[in-house]
Amino acid sequence: MVPEQSSPQVREAIEELQLYLSDVLPPLVVADTFKLLLNFPASLVASNIQSWMAARYRAGSEIRVSDYFFYAIKKVFLIGQFRLVPKDPFSGFLEELKSLVLGYCPQEERETLQRNMDRLGESEAVSSSVDALIRQNSGGGPLAASSGPPLTPEDLRGLRRFSLLLDQIARRMPADLPGPGASPDPVAEALATAALTSHSSEDFERNLNRLRDLGLDIETTDVFRTLAASLPGWIPPKTPAPGPEAAGEKTAGAAEPPARESPTLEAMRRLVAQPEDPGEVARRFNEMVKAACERFNEGALPQAVTMLDLADRIVGEKRVDPRMVDAVRHKGDEALDVERLRRYAEAQKHHALLRRVLNFFAATNPKGLLGELLREMKRERRKLILQLLEVHGAPARQEALDRLRSAFGQGEGDERWYFRRNLLYLLRRIPSSQEGPPSEEDVDTAVRHAVLRFPAPLVKEAVANLGQLKHERAESALVKLLDDLEKMLIKPGQSTYDPREIRLLLDRVVAALARYGTAKAHLAVVDHGLKKKAELGDTIARLSELAGQDLSEDAETVDRLLAALKANSPHKLFGIVLHQNDNHARHLIEALSTTPAPQVRAALEGLAKRFPALEVGRVAAKAVATLSGPAQIPETPYETRTGDMDPFGLPALLQNLAGSGLTGLLTLRDPKGELTAEIALKDGKLKSCEARGLTGEQALYQLLERPAAATTVFERPPPDRSEGPGAESLLEIPPLCLEGMRRYDEFQQAAALVPDDAKLKATAVRPDPHPGEIDGIFVNGLWNLVSAGALPRDCEGALTADAYRIRRQLAHWVESGALMST
Numbered sequence: 001m002v003p004e005q006s007s008p009q010v011r012e013a014i015e016e017l018q019l020y021l022s023d024v025l026p027p028l029v030v031a032d033t034f035k036l037l038l039n040f041p042a043s044l045v046a047s048n049i050q051s052w053m054a055a056r057y058r059a060g061s062e063i064r065v066s067d068y069f070f071y072a073i074k075k076v077f078l079i080g081q082f083r084l085v086p087k088d089p090f091s092g093f094l095e096e097l098k099s100l101v102l103g104y105c106p107q108e109e110r111e112t113l114q115r116n117m118d119r120l121g122e123s124e125a126v127s128s129s130v131d132a133l134i135r136q137n138s139g140g141g142p143l144a145a146s147s148g149p150p151l152t153p154e155d156l157r158g159l160r161r162f163s164l165l166l167d168q169i170a171r172r173m174p175a176d177l178p179g180p181g182a183s184p185d186p187v188a189e190a191l192a193t194a195a196l197t198s199h200s201s202e203d204f205e206r207n208l209n210r211l212r213d214l215g216l217d218i219e220t221t222d223v224f225r226t227l228a229a230s231l232p233g234w235i236p237p238k239t240p241a242p243g244p245e246a247a248g249e250k251t252a253g254a255a256e257p258p259a260r261e262s263p264t265l266e267a268m269r270r271l272v273a274q275p276e277d278p279g280e281v282a283r284r285f286n287e288m289v290k291a292a293c294e295r296f297n298e299g300a301l302p303q304a305v306t307m308l309d310l311a312d313r314i315v316g317e318k319r320v321d322p323r324m325v326d327a328v329r330h331k332g333d334e335a336l337d338v339e340r341l342r343r344y345a346e347a348q349k350h351h352a353l354l355r356r357v358l359n360f361f362a363a364t365n366p367k368g369l370l371g372e373l374l375r376e377m378k379r380e381r382r383k384l385i386l387q388l389l390e391v392h393g394a395p396a397r398q399e400a401l402d403r404l405r406s407a408f409g410q411g412e413g414d415e416r417w418y419f420r421r422n423l424l425y426l427l428r429r430i431p432s433s434q435e436g437p438p439s440e441e442d443v444d445t446a447v448r449h450a451v452l453r454f455p456a457p458l459v460k461e462a463v464a465n466l467g468q469l470k471h472e473r474a475e476s477a478l479v480k481l482l483d484d485l486e487k488m489l490i491k492p493g494q495s496t497y498d499p500r501e502i503r504l505l506l507d508r509v510v511a512a513l514a515r516y517g518t519a520k521a522h523l524a525v526v527d528h529g530l531k532k533k534a535e536l537g538d539t540i541a542r543l544s545e546l547a548g549q550d551l552s553e554d555a556e557t558v559d560r561l562l563a564a565l566k567a568n569s570p571h572k573l574f575g576i577v578l579h580q581n582d583n584h585a586r587h588l589i590e591a592l593s594t595t596p597a598p599q600v601r602a603a604l605e606g607l608a609k610r611f612p613a614l615e616v617g618r619v620a621a622k623a624v625a626t627l628s629g630p631a632q633i634p635e636t637p638y639e640t641r642t643g644d645m646d647p648f649g650l651p652a653l654l655q656n657l658a659g660s661g662l663t664g665l666l667t668l669r670d671p672k673g674e675l676t677a678e679i680a681l682k683d684g685k686l687k688s689c690e691a692r693g694l695t696g697e698q699a700l701y702q703l704l705e706r707p708a709a710a711t712t713v714f715e716r717p718p719p720d721r722s723e724g725p726g727a728e729s730l731l732e733i734p735p736l737c738l739e740g741m742r743r744y745d746e747f748q749q750a751a752a753l754v755p756d757d758a759k760l761k762a763t764a765v766r767p768d769p770h771p772g773e774i775d776g777i778f779v780n781g782l783w784n785l786v787s788a789g790a791l792p793r794d795c796e797g798a799l800t801a802d803a804y805r806i807r808r809q810l811a812h813w814v815e816s817g818a819l820m821s822t
Contacts (some may be wrong), residue, residue, distance in 0.1 A: 005040060008763045008817035013037055014048055015163045021052050021072050022206055031084040034076075038089050045076070046100035055213040066109035069101050070116045077120055104625060107457035116319040159195035162207065162813060164753055165190040170214050171821065172755075187216065187229035188264070189752035191223050195267035201275045220284065223271065227264050230748070231303040232707075233648030235353065236741050239357075247484075262745050263312055282324035285314065289328050293335035296357060301344060302648065305353045308360045323773040333361035338384065345387035354391050364388060366396040370403065374419050384420060390429050404445045406480045408454060416457045423462040424449060428468055438469040447477045452484055456501045461507050467512030475516055479524050482509045486528070489535045503537045514545035522546070522557040529591075530564055540564075540584050546591040558595060562603055564588055570611060585616045593623040641714040646705040651737040657714065658684040658733035664716035668703075675704055676710060685730035694802060697736060702802040704740030705747045713821055750804075750811035756793040760786055760810070760819045767818040770809050782809055784821065 003009045013033045019025045020033070037045055053068040059193070078099060080090045098117050105113050110598070140369035169186050194207035211218055218226075272284045292307035315325050336357075344350040358364040363372065366389065373385045389396040400423040408420065408634045432442065446469060449462035464479065485506050488495040495502065510528060513521040528536075551558050568584040589607075592600050604620045604627075611617030645653060645668070655664065661684035666678040668691075677691035677699070692697040692706075754760070769779045776799055785795050792810055796803050813819040 003036075003764075005044065007034065008765050008820060010040070011820075012160075012817060014044075015160070017045065017048055019159055019163070021049070021075055022210070024203070024206065027078055027082055027084060031079070034079050034085050034090075034719075036094055038085060042093050042096040046097055046104065049073075049097075049101055050104045056209070064112075065118070066105050066113040069105055069113055069369045073098060073101060073117060074120065076492045079577065099394045113278075134385055155199075157196055157815070161194045162190060162197060162210075163754065164814060165193060165212065165585065166210060168753060168755070168758075168821070169211075183230075184748040184752040184755070184756070185226070185230045186589055186752040187211070187218075188226045189749055191218075191226055191263045192230075192267035192509050194265060195223075195271050195274075198270070198274065201277075201280065204271070204274065219442075220271075224268065224284075224288050225294065227268055228291045228295050228303055228307060229300075230264055230304055231262065231300075232636050232741065232744055233300060233646070234651050234740055234741065235302050235305060236651070247558060250382075253300055261413050262306075263749065264745070265306060268307070269310060269314060272314055273317065278321050278761040281319055282321050285311065285320045286328055286332075290335060293332065297335075297337040299340065299341055301350060301353050301357070304345075305356045306599075308357060312360065327364045329360065333363045336361075336364075341388065342384055344406065345384070345391055349391075351391045355393070358388060358391060366392050366399045369396070370399055370423075373422055374416070382422065386425065386429075389426055393430055394433050394469055397427060399431070400426045401441060401445065404449075405441075407448065408451075408458075417458050420449065421461045423457070424465055428461075429463050438471050443471050443473050444471055447473060449634055450477050450481055450619055452481070452488070452497070453493075456497055456505060459505060461617045463505070463508045463512055467515060470516070475518060475521055478513050478516070478536065479520070482506070482513065482524055482528060485509065486531075490533065492535075499535075511545045514549065519554045519557065521558075522549070522551060522554050525558050529562070529587075542593040544587050547593050549594060551592070551595040552597040556595055558600065561588055561592055562599060565592070565603060569607060569616060570614060582614070582616050586619050589616070589619050589623050593626055596627045620782075629657055639718075641712075643712050644711050645710050647709050650703055651741065652705065653712065654679070655732050655735060657681055660684065662714075662716055664714055666712060668710040668712055670708065670710060673711075676708070681733075684728055684733065686733055686736060687730055692763065694800065698802045700736055701740045701743055701804065704737070705744050707744070742801070747804040750791075750807040754792050754807060754810045754814055756791065758792055759789075759822045760814070761785040761822045763817055763820055765817040767813055768816065770812040773805065774811055778805070779809065782806060784812075786813075788812060 013036050016025060016033045017037070018031050020027070020030045049069065049072045052072065053065065056068060073094075076094060078093060079085055080087065102110055102113060102117070109450065125646065165186055169190060174187070185716075190211060192489075194211070195204060198207060208218055208220075257792040268288060270280060272288055275281050275284065288307060289311055292304045292311070295307065296304035308315035314320060341354075344354045358369075362368050369385050369389050369392075373382060373389070376382050376385060404420065404423050404427075408417075420793075427442065427445065442465075446462050446465040450459060450466055452459065454462075463478070466478050485502055488497065488502050491501060492499060497505075506528075510525055516522075516526050524701075525543065525546060529539050531539050533539070546561075551561075565585060565588040568582075568588060569583070570585075589604065592604070599626065601653060604624050608617050608621035608624055612621070650668075653666075658665075658681070663682045663684075666679040666681065667675060668679075670676050677689065679689045679691075679700070686697075689699040689703075691703050694702050767779075767783050769776070774781060778799065781799055782795060785798055786792075788796065792807060795806050795810070799806060810819065814821070
């Protein structure tokens with residue numbers, strides 16, 4: 001039975017005809033298409049040849065209208081030449097088609113077209129492109145046969161999908177077409193599909209031309225920008241490899257991680273690696289890296305990281321000329337916005353991703369940044385470089401340590417002492433990954449720079465490092481520095497430092513010793529503080545540095561401080577208050593204010609009771625309250641964390657909670673304060689989830705498929721109120737997030753083909769379920785809704801299923817012809 005001319009089968013045959021004329025489909029694939037079209041008047045094919053020609057013809061081009069028409073007739077002729085259709089009906093069909101096409105041709109070119117068509121049987125093959133045809137003077141010579149790898153079923157499905165996306169874009173041009181970065185972006189999906197269905201640069205260029213024919217101004221450079229903007233704003237979580245005992249086992253209820261990466265990312269990879277010309281590969285590689293830098297500058301850090309990771313993989317495949325890779329790595333960082341770098345460096349939560357961006361470029365990896373730090377003279381720029389080195393963490397620390405191994409005056413850049421000061425600062429800011437006591441190398445480095453013949457700022461930095469290193473040699477070095485500085489002030493003629501500079505160094509050394517926490521360090525601070533020598537400055541004021549230390553176990557230090565406090569406190573004689581030195585007493589009280597020893601408490605309470613109206617009494621009363629304060633703070637029944645989450649922040653948040661093995665309830669609220677989801681965790685695993693009318697895994701998937709900004713609150717009950725072990729099924733978070741991200745990618749593809757407001761109409765084609773869908777009740781319910789005129793977004797609200805399943809099924813029906821856009 002021959003279908004109606006308006007049927008989906010005929011419509012699909014016309015689309016395949018267009019693909020065949022555009023050299024996308026080979027003759028063998030469209031054999032059935034021509035068998036179907038032979039049942040209709042030749043005018044149907046002729047009018048579509050005219051449409052095909054009109055979409056490609058450019059006024060002023062060397063290629064004439066008659067050239068296009070002849071090329072199309074040659075392509076149709078080839079179907080008969082290869083005996084892919086019955087000879088008799090095809091011969092008559094071809095003759096009628098030639099006559100009709102001749103009528104479409106401009107009068108001044110008809111003679112040329114007729115002459116070429118008369119010679120049609122002289123050649124046994126057809127050229128591979130219109131350009132090749134023109135180079136042969138419009139068919140005046142032997143024509144090469146079309147070549148290329150055979151199309152797979154997946155290729156054919158992609159080509160069909162590409163045609164449907166073009167139709168969707170054409171329907172929405174120009175006013176209703178969403179801008180770049182929209183979700184979903186049909187242009188980005190069309191570009192990705194075009195790349196994935198192309199086997200060569202020529203194929204891709206032909207696909208681009210089909211988009212240009214719709215009025216879209218797209219060049220190869222724009223392709224990477226458009227695809228980059230459509231990438232999701234997250235990085236998939238990494239799941240740890242299972243141990244030997246878990247090999248071959250699967251967690252109950254855990255979703256399988258995706259078998260492939262984002263189709264958009266795969267499209268980028270093919271675009272770069274596809275060309276045969278090494279120069280073109282290098283050019284596209286450079287364009288992709290530039291697009292990644294643009295996304296970085298626009299605040300899309302995860303998208304930039306995703307693209308630069310892809311660039312690293314492409315480099316590993318050795319598809320790009322190493323010289324070009326080297327040039328990009330050494331110059332590409334210049335495109336990164338400095339202010340954006342600073343903002344990311346200042347936020348700890350961005351460091352893990354920022355580190356991956358910095359490591360891609362030679363100038364921003366640890367070696368490159370240290371080299372720039374040595375050369376840079378501007379203070380603000382140096383500050384940024386140090387922030388970026390902190391982002392690198394352990395590798396930057398090791399590079400700094402390597403640079404500091406040589407003695408001062410023997411290393412590169414030593415004439416600029418502030419370079420060494422910056423390196424010491426890095427050692428202090430980046431904690432060592434080594435557990436236990438500090439390494440001997442760290443101690444050696446700090447001690448070698450804590451020498452009073454070096455510039456004072458360099459010595460100050462070394463002192464700060466020594467204060468962090470809980471090591472006997474570091475402590476001894478600080479005590480010796482304290483003694484040397486006192487001697488310098490007492491005998492100023494032996495010093496090259498200004499006395500004010502020496503006192504500032506004294507402040508640093510005393511503060512470092514006070515925080516050291518050992519009896520030796522405490523006694524050194526007390527010895528210095530109780531010295532009454534004007535040359536040393538206000539020594540007793542430096543005793544305040546002991547505040548924050550519990551000296552209860554250091555009886556000698558406590559006794560000396562209490563004796564000094566008694567000597568400097570007021571006392572009464574015959575009812576008259578005799579003041580000693582209230583200022584000294586205040587500093588001594590501060591030194592003892594965090595030592596809850598009984599004798600200290602008694603001394604402070606006595607001062608507060610006897611002198612409530614004096615400054616000394618008030619300071620003592622405040623210290624007593626501090627000692628008693630912690631016991632008065634009630635315990636909070638719940639540990640609560642709150643924050644704002646960007647649309648793509650949920651996987652990272654869940655990953656952090658899961659990695660900490662936490663138990664509690666995570667709630668999400670929209671910008672209006674409405675509750676949108678509740679996610680219960682137990683020991684870092686998913687216990688339950690409710691969101692947008694769904695529960696369990698489907699609810700979590702829905703949150704990932706339709707990401708939205710939210711305010712988050714995580715409440716964690718204390719251990720004694722936590723639930724005991726139950727029989728409920730607990731699900732691992734990372735595999736669920738990976739599955740949700742995969743669904744997001746496929747949802748974007750389906751939603752580009754079937755947007756929220758698409759008006760769909762049922763055809764005569766049987767509506768089969770998607771191969772991955774096993775719920776017949778769901779399929780029937782969805783078909784009843786959409787065939788009755790419901791919009792895709794209405795279907796999401798009416799069915800108990802996540803958006804991905806609904807849109808995937810609708811897209812399947814559109815691709816199979818069971819539904820068509822109206």
